[in-house]
Amino acid sequence: MGAVVALYVALAALFAIVTPPFEKPDESWHFAFAMYVAERGALPVQRLDGRDPLAEQEGSQPPLYYALLAGAIRAAGLRDLEPGYRALTELNPFYGGRPGAWHSNVNQYLHGPCEGDCARTARAVALGRALSIAFGVVALLAGALALALALPGERWLPLALLGALAFNPQFLHISSAVSNDAATVAMVNLALALTLWWQRRPSAARAAAIGLAAGLATLSKASGLSVALVAGLWLLVAPGLALRRRAASLAALAAPFLAVTGWWFARNLALYGEATATAIHLRVYGTAPAPASAARLLAEWQAIANSYWASFGWGALNLPDPLYGAVRWLAAALVLLSLALVARRWRALPLDARLLFALSAAQLLVVGALLARWNRLTIAPLGRLLFPAALPIALFLVVGALWALPARWRGRAAAAYTLGAAALALALALFLVRPAYLPPA
Secondary structure, eight states, rough: OOOHHHHHHHHHHHHHHHHTTTTTTTHHHHHHHHHHHHHHSSOHHHHHSSSSSSTGGGGGGGGGHHHHHHHHHTTTTOOHHHHHHHHEEEEETTTSOOOOOOTTOOSSBOOOOOTTTTHHHHHHHHHHHHHHHHHHHHHHHHHHHHHHHHHHTTTSSHHHHHHHHTTTTHHHHHHHHHHHHHHHHHHHHHHHHHHHHHHSOOOHHHHHHHHHHHHHTTOOOGHHHHHHHHHHHHHOOOTTTOOHHHHHHHHHHHHHHHHHHHHHHHHHHHHHHHTTTTHHHHHHHHHHEEEEEOHHHHHHHHHHHHHHHOOOOOTTTTOOOOHHHHHHHHHHHHHHHHHHHHHHHHGGOOOOHHHHHHHHHHHHHHHHHHHHHHHHHHOOOOGGGGGHHHHHHHHHHHHHHHTTTHHHHHHEEEEHHOOOOOOOHHHHHHIIIIHHHHHOO
């Protein structure tokens, strides 16, 4: 498992190296948010009148990742980043000009020699990508901890789970971007693991740890609030607790959660009239989806599934449609098989294992519901919006794959899957992403 984490770092770094600055989804806007905080020492205020700040709709995101990156930028002595930012964000007028061509005009921006102001800003971008990779490591370790707590007798399941998380090509692509997504996954996974830890010996101190992690998840991205709802619900209904201990645990969870997030909610209420600032985000981004229809919903969820697995650049660099279709059918079959296997073993599973599957199902349902509501308000069929449920998705995929096999085959299957996924991610980085961004002769 240590080798898997090290290989994740190497592959994520490779995805960062082969993709030029700001050629990852919304990366220029995420970076602009951090640049604003680093240079002005304050959070941006969203406005509809023009492009101010440069962060566009991302300027209403919760600030944890951006504040950390701003601190790193200032500690590195990188100043006056906006001239370099503008040099790196010169739009390619032919972007997307040849739909279906893999290696033609998939670059959103023009990339020439990068010196002086440009090089200084590029170093700040590299800092932001390194911070995301570090959060990716936390996400993997937290996922491994959850498996160790819930299924300590499963020798190979944690390896396959780490492989499913670490070597998902889209996770490598996004967790090596200047983006708040990896931070959200890390804090959500940690909150789920801490909920399992609390279950082993319920106490106010352990509940407070859950509240802190859930608060940091919410302060990373609004959808991180999902884990606070899921963990809080479990503390409310967990069996075998006296009313006083249950109330103490719920209060202990709520106190650090509100200490971390309360000021953010209050600021949003004062500025925008609602706690999570999603309304102003949508107004800046645009809220005019086509009328709902079965065909549109099917197309949206297919696009979400495709880009959850492998879609690069700003979504213009993709694989052949038949391959996406095969992966979708395989994933659906594995999830259904997993549910059947868990249901068949339910009575024999220890409480910790049942809790892991229950938390995972609840987290996936909440995140899926939030995404479904989001897509009713705007057109954004983006797989990374499911990342707060990355651990549950990986769990159901690998359980469906491994528990269907005889025990003596599971080690080889877990190793083969993990190595195969890593090899595929390496091939995509070297033979799909890298050629797409090489400068023309």
